[in-house]
Amino acid sequence: MWYKYMNAKDYGELFDNGETDIAEHLVLENAQRPELSQKQITLALPIGMIEVLDKEAQRMGESCQSLTKFWLSDKLAVR
Numbered sequence: 001m002w003y004k005y006m007n008a009k010d011y012g013e014l015f016d017n018g019e020t021d022i023a024e025h026l027v028l029e030n031a032q033r034p035e036l037s038q039k040q041i042t043l044a045l046p047i048g049m050i051e052v053l054d055k056e057a058q059r060m061g062e063s064c065q066s067l068t069k070f071w072l073s074d075k076l077a078v079r
Contacts (some may be wrong), residue, residue: 006025014022045053050064059069 005027011022011025014025047070053068054064060067061068
């Protein structure tokens with residue numbers, strides 16, 4: 001059974017009918033993960049805060065940007 005476009009119900013029916021490998025039914029060229037799209041921002045921080053952030057990032061072997069993204073995502077996931 002081949003569908004050009006399938007919804008969750010169609011995939012559920014395949015699974016219910018014992019078909020566990022649905023890869024052949026996926027159209028990966030059209031796949032999107034909107035939660036991973038990015039938008040660049042400018043953030044002004046006090047110099048002392050940036051220095052502490054740089055030191056902590058260096059200590060952890062990460063870039064300042066990676067560490068900032070990790071901390072922000074950690075704080076926002078609490079909500």
